[in-house]
Amino acid sequence: MSVRRLAKQQPDSFTFNAKSEKEIAFWLGKYPEARKASAVIPLLWIVQKQEGWVSEPALRVVAERLEMPYIRVYEVVTFYTMFNLAPVGEHLIQVCGTTPCMLRGSEALIKVCKSRIGEAGEISGDGKFTWVEVECMGACANGPMFQLANKDGDHYVEDLDAAKFEQILDDLAAGKDIKYGPQSERNASEPHGTKVLTDPALYDGSRAKKIKLPNTGKAEAKS
Structure with a gap:
Protein backbone atom coordinates (compact mmCIF):
# COMPACT_ATOMS: atom_id res chain seq x y z
CA MET A 1 0.00 0.00 0.00
CA SER A 2 1.33 3.43 -0.92
CA VAL A 3 1.98 6.08 1.70
CA ARG A 4 -1.13 8.11 2.53
CA ARG A 5 -0.71 11.76 3.44
CA LEU A 6 -3.05 14.60 4.34
CA ALA A 7 -3.96 17.10 1.64
CA LYS A 8 -1.63 20.10 1.30
CA GLN A 9 -4.49 22.59 1.40
CA GLN A 10 -6.49 22.48 4.63
CA PRO A 11 -9.40 24.48 6.08
CA ASP A 12 -8.74 26.74 9.04
CA SER A 13 -11.08 24.86 11.37
CA PHE A 14 -13.66 22.11 11.73
CA THR A 15 -16.86 21.85 13.75
CA PHE A 16 -19.36 19.00 14.01
CA ASN A 17 -22.88 20.01 12.99
CA ALA A 18 -26.03 19.20 14.98
CA LYS A 19 -26.75 15.98 13.07
CA SER A 20 -23.21 14.74 13.63
CA GLU A 21 -23.39 15.55 17.34
CA LYS A 22 -26.41 13.25 17.67
CA GLU A 23 -24.51 10.45 15.96
CA ILE A 24 -21.49 11.04 18.21
CA ALA A 25 -23.69 10.74 21.30
CA PHE A 26 -25.04 7.44 19.95
CA TRP A 27 -21.56 5.98 19.43
CA LEU A 28 -20.07 7.25 22.67
CA GLY A 29 -22.96 5.58 24.47
CA LYS A 30 -21.56 2.23 23.38
CA TYR A 31 -18.31 2.58 25.32
CA PRO A 32 -17.34 3.21 28.97
CA GLU A 33 -15.99 6.70 29.58
CA ALA A 34 -12.48 5.31 30.12
CA ARG A 35 -12.63 3.52 26.76
CA LYS A 36 -14.18 6.23 24.61
CA ALA A 37 -11.09 6.26 22.37
CA SER A 38 -12.59 3.04 20.95
CA ALA A 39 -14.99 5.32 19.04
CA VAL A 40 -12.22 6.85 16.94
CA ILE A 41 -13.22 5.08 13.70
CA PRO A 42 -16.95 5.92 14.06
CA LEU A 43 -16.12 9.58 14.77
CA LEU A 44 -13.78 9.80 11.78
CA TRP A 45 -16.53 8.28 9.65
CA ILE A 46 -18.99 10.89 10.97
CA VAL A 47 -16.50 13.58 9.93
CA GLN A 48 -16.30 12.11 6.44
CA LYS A 49 -20.07 11.79 6.01
CA GLN A 50 -20.45 15.42 7.08
CA GLU A 51 -17.70 16.90 4.92
CA GLY A 52 -16.99 14.25 2.29
CA TRP A 53 -13.39 13.95 3.52
CA VAL A 54 -11.30 14.14 6.70
CA SER A 55 -9.29 17.31 7.21
CA GLU A 56 -6.38 17.95 9.56
CA PRO A 57 -8.41 20.26 11.83
CA ALA A 58 -11.02 17.51 12.09
CA LEU A 59 -8.36 15.10 13.37
CA ARG A 60 -7.55 17.51 16.17
CA VAL A 61 -11.22 17.90 17.08
CA VAL A 62 -11.65 14.11 17.20
CA ALA A 63 -8.51 13.69 19.30
CA GLU A 64 -9.71 16.35 21.75
CA ARG A 65 -13.22 14.88 21.93
CA LEU A 66 -11.89 11.40 22.67
CA GLU A 67 -9.05 12.63 24.90
CA MET A 68 -6.44 10.70 22.95
CA PRO A 69 -3.10 11.73 21.39
CA TYR A 70 -3.42 13.41 18.00
CA ILE A 71 -0.83 11.04 16.51
CA ARG A 72 -3.07 8.04 17.32
CA VAL A 73 -5.94 9.56 15.35
CA TYR A 74 -3.54 10.38 12.52
CA GLU A 75 -2.32 6.77 12.46
CA VAL A 76 -5.86 5.46 12.11
CA VAL A 77 -6.98 7.83 9.37
CA THR A 78 -3.87 7.29 7.26
CA PHE A 79 -4.04 3.50 7.61
CA TYR A 80 -7.62 2.86 6.53
CA THR A 81 -8.19 3.60 2.87
CA MET A 82 -11.93 4.13 3.41
CA PHE A 83 -11.08 7.61 4.69
CA ASN A 84 -10.65 10.36 2.09
CA LEU A 85 -7.70 12.57 2.98
CA ALA A 86 -8.53 15.18 0.35
CA PRO A 87 -11.77 16.69 -0.98
CA VAL A 88 -13.81 14.55 -3.38
CA GLY A 89 -16.70 15.21 -5.75
CA GLU A 90 -20.36 15.14 -4.77
CA GLN A 183 -28.94 -3.27 -12.77
CA SER A 184 -30.46 -6.44 -14.19
CA GLU A 185 -33.66 -8.43 -13.80
CA ARG A 186 -32.54 -10.40 -10.79
CA ASN A 187 -33.01 -9.76 -7.09
CA ALA A 188 -29.76 -9.56 -5.11
CA SER A 189 -27.46 -12.37 -6.31
CA GLU A 190 -30.03 -14.92 -7.43
CA PRO A 191 -29.25 -16.73 -10.72
CA HIS A 192 -29.90 -14.80 -13.92
CA GLY A 193 -33.19 -15.71 -15.55
CA THR A 194 -34.43 -17.76 -12.59
CA LYS A 195 -36.69 -16.48 -9.84
CA VAL A 196 -35.68 -18.48 -6.77
CA LEU A 197 -37.00 -16.26 -4.00
CA THR A 198 -40.56 -15.57 -5.10
CA ASP A 199 -41.88 -14.70 -1.64
CA PRO A 200 -40.46 -11.32 -0.46
CA ALA A 201 -40.75 -12.51 3.16
CA LEU A 202 -37.83 -14.84 2.45
CA TYR A 203 -35.43 -11.92 2.08
CA ASP A 204 -37.03 -8.65 3.26
CA GLY A 205 -36.44 -9.28 6.97
CA SER A 206 -40.10 -9.42 7.96
CA ARG A 207 -39.65 -12.91 9.48
CA ALA A 208 -36.68 -11.90 11.61
CA LYS A 209 -37.00 -12.18 15.36
CA LYS A 210 -36.83 -8.98 17.39
CA ILE A 211 -33.96 -8.67 19.86
CA LYS A 212 -32.93 -6.03 22.36
CA LEU A 213 -29.69 -4.23 21.57
CA PRO A 214 -27.73 -2.72 24.47
CA ASN A 215 -26.38 0.84 24.38
CA THR A 216 -28.03 1.75 21.08
CA GLY A 217 -30.81 4.04 22.21
CA LYS A 218 -33.25 1.73 20.47
CA ALA A 219 -35.69 -0.51 22.28
CA GLU A 220 -35.47 -3.32 19.80
CA ALA A 221 -34.38 -4.30 16.33
CA LYS A 222 -34.76 -7.25 14.02
CA SER A 223 -32.06 -9.88 13.84
Whole structure:
Protein backbone atom coordinates (compact mmCIF):
# COMPACT_ATOMS: atom_id res chain seq x y z
CA MET A 1 0.00 0.00 0.00
CA SER A 2 1.33 3.43 -0.92
CA VAL A 3 1.98 6.08 1.70
CA ARG A 4 -1.13 8.11 2.53
CA ARG A 5 -0.71 11.76 3.44
CA LEU A 6 -3.05 14.60 4.34
CA ALA A 7 -3.96 17.10 1.64
CA LYS A 8 -1.63 20.10 1.30
CA GLN A 9 -4.49 22.59 1.40
CA GLN A 10 -6.49 22.48 4.63
CA PRO A 11 -9.40 24.48 6.08
CA ASP A 12 -8.74 26.74 9.04
CA SER A 13 -11.08 24.86 11.37
CA PHE A 14 -13.66 22.11 11.73
CA THR A 15 -16.86 21.85 13.75
CA PHE A 16 -19.36 19.00 14.01
CA ASN A 17 -22.88 20.01 12.99
CA ALA A 18 -26.03 19.20 14.98
CA LYS A 19 -26.75 15.98 13.07
CA SER A 20 -23.21 14.74 13.63
CA GLU A 21 -23.39 15.55 17.34
CA LYS A 22 -26.41 13.25 17.67
CA GLU A 23 -24.51 10.45 15.96
CA ILE A 24 -21.49 11.04 18.21
CA ALA A 25 -23.69 10.74 21.30
CA PHE A 26 -25.04 7.44 19.95
CA TRP A 27 -21.56 5.98 19.43
CA LEU A 28 -20.07 7.25 22.67
CA GLY A 29 -22.96 5.58 24.47
CA LYS A 30 -21.56 2.23 23.38
CA TYR A 31 -18.31 2.58 25.32
CA PRO A 32 -17.34 3.21 28.97
CA GLU A 33 -15.99 6.70 29.58
CA ALA A 34 -12.48 5.31 30.12
CA ARG A 35 -12.63 3.52 26.76
CA LYS A 36 -14.18 6.23 24.61
CA ALA A 37 -11.09 6.26 22.37
CA SER A 38 -12.59 3.04 20.95
CA ALA A 39 -14.99 5.32 19.04
CA VAL A 40 -12.22 6.85 16.94
CA ILE A 41 -13.22 5.08 13.70
CA PRO A 42 -16.95 5.92 14.06
CA LEU A 43 -16.12 9.58 14.77
CA LEU A 44 -13.78 9.80 11.78
CA TRP A 45 -16.53 8.28 9.65
CA ILE A 46 -18.99 10.89 10.97
CA VAL A 47 -16.50 13.58 9.93
CA GLN A 48 -16.30 12.11 6.44
CA LYS A 49 -20.07 11.79 6.01
CA GLN A 50 -20.45 15.42 7.08
CA GLU A 51 -17.70 16.90 4.92
CA GLY A 52 -16.99 14.25 2.29
CA TRP A 53 -13.39 13.95 3.52
CA VAL A 54 -11.30 14.14 6.70
CA SER A 55 -9.29 17.31 7.21
CA GLU A 56 -6.38 17.95 9.56
CA PRO A 57 -8.41 20.26 11.83
CA ALA A 58 -11.02 17.51 12.09
CA LEU A 59 -8.36 15.10 13.37
CA ARG A 60 -7.55 17.51 16.17
CA VAL A 61 -11.22 17.90 17.08
CA VAL A 62 -11.65 14.11 17.20
CA ALA A 63 -8.51 13.69 19.30
CA GLU A 64 -9.71 16.35 21.75
CA ARG A 65 -13.22 14.88 21.93
CA LEU A 66 -11.89 11.40 22.67
CA GLU A 67 -9.05 12.63 24.90
CA MET A 68 -6.44 10.70 22.95
CA PRO A 69 -3.10 11.73 21.39
CA TYR A 70 -3.42 13.41 18.00
CA ILE A 71 -0.83 11.04 16.51
CA ARG A 72 -3.07 8.04 17.32
CA VAL A 73 -5.94 9.56 15.35
CA TYR A 74 -3.54 10.38 12.52
CA GLU A 75 -2.32 6.77 12.46
CA VAL A 76 -5.86 5.46 12.11
CA VAL A 77 -6.98 7.83 9.37
CA THR A 78 -3.87 7.29 7.26
CA PHE A 79 -4.04 3.50 7.61
CA TYR A 80 -7.62 2.86 6.53
CA THR A 81 -8.19 3.60 2.87
CA MET A 82 -11.93 4.13 3.41
CA PHE A 83 -11.08 7.61 4.69
CA ASN A 84 -10.65 10.36 2.09
CA LEU A 85 -7.70 12.57 2.98
CA ALA A 86 -8.53 15.18 0.35
CA PRO A 87 -11.77 16.69 -0.98
CA VAL A 88 -13.81 14.55 -3.38
CA GLY A 89 -16.70 15.21 -5.75
CA GLU A 90 -20.36 15.14 -4.77
CA HIS A 91 -20.48 11.48 -5.80
CA LEU A 92 -17.56 9.18 -4.98
CA ILE A 93 -17.44 6.24 -7.40
CA GLN A 94 -15.50 3.30 -5.93
CA VAL A 95 -14.98 0.75 -8.70
CA CYS A 96 -14.03 -2.79 -7.68
CA GLY A 97 -11.07 -3.95 -9.75
CA THR A 98 -10.38 -7.28 -8.03
CA THR A 99 -10.26 -10.49 -10.11
CA PRO A 100 -13.97 -11.53 -10.20
CA CYS A 101 -15.08 -8.03 -11.24
CA MET A 102 -12.12 -7.67 -13.59
CA LEU A 103 -13.06 -10.91 -15.36
CA ARG A 104 -16.60 -9.61 -15.80
CA GLY A 105 -15.71 -6.22 -17.21
CA SER A 106 -14.55 -3.77 -14.55
CA GLU A 107 -11.85 -2.50 -16.90
CA ALA A 108 -14.63 -1.11 -19.12
CA LEU A 109 -16.02 0.80 -16.13
CA ILE A 110 -12.60 2.20 -15.31
CA LYS A 111 -12.21 3.32 -18.93
CA VAL A 112 -15.51 5.19 -18.64
CA CYS A 113 -14.32 6.82 -15.40
CA LYS A 114 -11.12 8.04 -17.02
CA SER A 115 -12.94 9.46 -20.04
CA ARG A 116 -15.82 11.03 -18.09
CA ILE A 117 -14.17 12.09 -14.82
CA GLY A 118 -10.37 12.08 -15.17
CA GLU A 119 -7.61 10.24 -13.36
CA ALA A 120 -8.30 8.39 -10.12
CA GLY A 121 -8.68 10.75 -7.18
CA GLU A 122 -9.38 13.82 -9.32
CA ILE A 123 -12.58 15.86 -9.05
CA SER A 124 -14.49 16.27 -12.30
CA GLY A 125 -14.75 19.74 -13.78
CA ASP A 126 -18.35 20.14 -12.65
CA GLY A 127 -17.50 19.02 -9.11
CA LYS A 128 -19.90 16.11 -9.35
CA PHE A 129 -17.58 13.10 -9.38
CA THR A 130 -14.43 11.51 -8.07
CA TRP A 131 -13.55 7.89 -8.77
CA VAL A 132 -11.08 5.43 -7.27
CA GLU A 133 -10.32 1.76 -7.82
CA VAL A 134 -10.78 -0.38 -4.72
CA GLU A 135 -10.26 -3.96 -3.66
CA CYS A 136 -12.99 -6.59 -3.28
CA MET A 137 -16.21 -5.34 -1.67
CA GLY A 138 -17.78 -8.78 -1.33
CA ALA A 139 -20.23 -8.58 -4.22
CA CYS A 140 -18.33 -10.96 -6.50
CA ALA A 141 -21.48 -12.66 -7.84
CA ASN A 142 -22.77 -9.29 -9.01
CA GLY A 143 -19.67 -7.93 -10.72
CA PRO A 144 -18.71 -5.67 -12.22
CA MET A 145 -19.89 -3.21 -9.59
CA PHE A 146 -19.09 -0.02 -7.74
CA GLN A 147 -20.02 1.56 -4.43
CA LEU A 148 -21.56 5.00 -4.62
CA ALA A 149 -20.87 7.28 -1.66
CA ASN A 150 -22.68 10.61 -1.37
CA LYS A 151 -24.94 12.59 0.98
CA ASP A 152 -27.59 9.87 0.68
CA GLY A 153 -25.31 7.15 2.07
CA ASP A 154 -23.24 4.31 0.66
CA HIS A 155 -24.84 2.00 -1.88
CA TYR A 156 -23.77 -0.86 -4.15
CA VAL A 157 -24.57 -0.62 -7.86
CA GLU A 158 -24.09 -4.00 -9.54
CA ASP A 159 -24.45 -6.10 -12.71
CA LEU A 160 -23.03 -3.31 -14.85
CA ASP A 161 -21.63 -2.80 -18.31
CA ALA A 162 -20.20 0.34 -19.90
CA ALA A 163 -23.52 1.51 -21.35
CA LYS A 164 -25.42 1.10 -18.07
CA PHE A 165 -22.61 2.83 -16.21
CA GLU A 166 -22.65 5.78 -18.63
CA GLN A 167 -26.39 6.17 -18.09
CA ILE A 168 -25.98 6.12 -14.31
CA LEU A 169 -23.36 8.87 -14.51
CA ASP A 170 -25.70 10.89 -16.75
CA ASP A 171 -28.53 10.52 -14.25
CA LEU A 172 -26.38 11.45 -11.29
CA ALA A 173 -25.01 14.50 -13.11
CA ALA A 174 -28.60 15.56 -13.83
CA GLY A 175 -29.57 15.18 -10.19
CA LYS A 176 -31.84 12.22 -10.82
CA ASP A 177 -32.40 9.28 -8.49
CA ILE A 178 -30.84 6.01 -9.58
CA LYS A 179 -31.61 2.39 -8.87
CA TYR A 180 -29.29 0.78 -6.34
CA GLY A 181 -28.34 -2.90 -6.37
CA PRO A 182 -28.36 -5.09 -9.50
CA GLN A 183 -28.94 -3.27 -12.77
CA SER A 184 -30.46 -6.44 -14.19
CA GLU A 185 -33.66 -8.43 -13.80
CA ARG A 186 -32.54 -10.40 -10.79
CA ASN A 187 -33.01 -9.76 -7.09
CA ALA A 188 -29.76 -9.56 -5.11
CA SER A 189 -27.46 -12.37 -6.31
CA GLU A 190 -30.03 -14.92 -7.43
CA PRO A 191 -29.25 -16.73 -10.72
CA HIS A 192 -29.90 -14.80 -13.92
CA GLY A 193 -33.19 -15.71 -15.55
CA THR A 194 -34.43 -17.76 -12.59
CA LYS A 195 -36.69 -16.48 -9.84
CA VAL A 196 -35.68 -18.48 -6.77
CA LEU A 197 -37.00 -16.26 -4.00
CA THR A 198 -40.56 -15.57 -5.10
CA ASP A 199 -41.88 -14.70 -1.64
CA PRO A 200 -40.46 -11.32 -0.46
CA ALA A 201 -40.75 -12.51 3.16
CA LEU A 202 -37.83 -14.84 2.45
CA TYR A 203 -35.43 -11.92 2.08
CA ASP A 204 -37.03 -8.65 3.26
CA GLY A 205 -36.44 -9.28 6.97
CA SER A 206 -40.10 -9.42 7.96
CA ARG A 207 -39.65 -12.91 9.48
CA ALA A 208 -36.68 -11.90 11.61
CA LYS A 209 -37.00 -12.18 15.36
CA LYS A 210 -36.83 -8.98 17.39
CA ILE A 211 -33.96 -8.67 19.86
CA LYS A 212 -32.93 -6.03 22.36
CA LEU A 213 -29.69 -4.23 21.57
CA PRO A 214 -27.73 -2.72 24.47
CA ASN A 215 -26.38 0.84 24.38
CA THR A 216 -28.03 1.75 21.08
CA GLY A 217 -30.81 4.04 22.21
CA LYS A 218 -33.25 1.73 20.47
CA ALA A 219 -35.69 -0.51 22.28
CA GLU A 220 -35.47 -3.32 19.80
CA ALA A 221 -34.38 -4.30 16.33
CA LYS A 222 -34.76 -7.25 14.02
CA SER A 223 -32.06 -9.88 13.84
